[in-house]
Amino acid sequence: MTTKTSFLGAKVVARAPACARRAHAGSYRRHATQAKYGDDGKYFDLNDIENTSGAWDMYGLEEGVKYPVSQEEFFKRASFGLARREALLGFITLGGGGAILTWGALGSKQAGLPITKGPAPPPPPPAEEEGASK
Structure with missing residues (x-):
């Protein structure tokens, strides 16, 4: 089985599954896989960058006030001591x-650390068994 890579157009040979190999006894099928995107398979148009990648200048200001004056003044005063x-x-x-x-x-x-609890009480003496001799 032959496929075509998406970027370089090089052909790649892949073996058929075992069941298909037994049925055709060594014959390989050849076909090229094609993916289409946009007009004539174009992924990126260098002549029309704004429509290809988007208008980035639309969303931000190059110059000017980004924050209100009162907000800027507040943060300058709040962070003055840590400057x-x-x-x-x-x-x-x-x-x-x-x-x-x-x-x-x-x-x-x-x-509940042991050092804060103080000394533990002594353990009780073991119970004596009834049939034990002294």
Whole structure:
């Protein structure tokens, strides 16, 4: 069986299934598989890029205001303290340290860690059997 690849047009020989090979005893069928897309099998038209790939300039603005002025001002004010590297590292350090201390104070008790429960009571003595001699 011969097929044609979609990009290069090269012919590929494929063997027929075993039952077909027995019936035809070594003969191969040859045919080319064709796929059609668009006019005359064109996948991409370099002369008409806008209709082929879409009008990308339609969706975005090249220049101009992307956000309302009030929204831009809000985010500038909200992130002003974190704009410097030292301030950001200090915020992360304090936040991480606070999270560890909070977990140490509250989370370990809620998790039921043995160190927070205290010493366990001694186990009860084993029961003596009735027929045992001392």
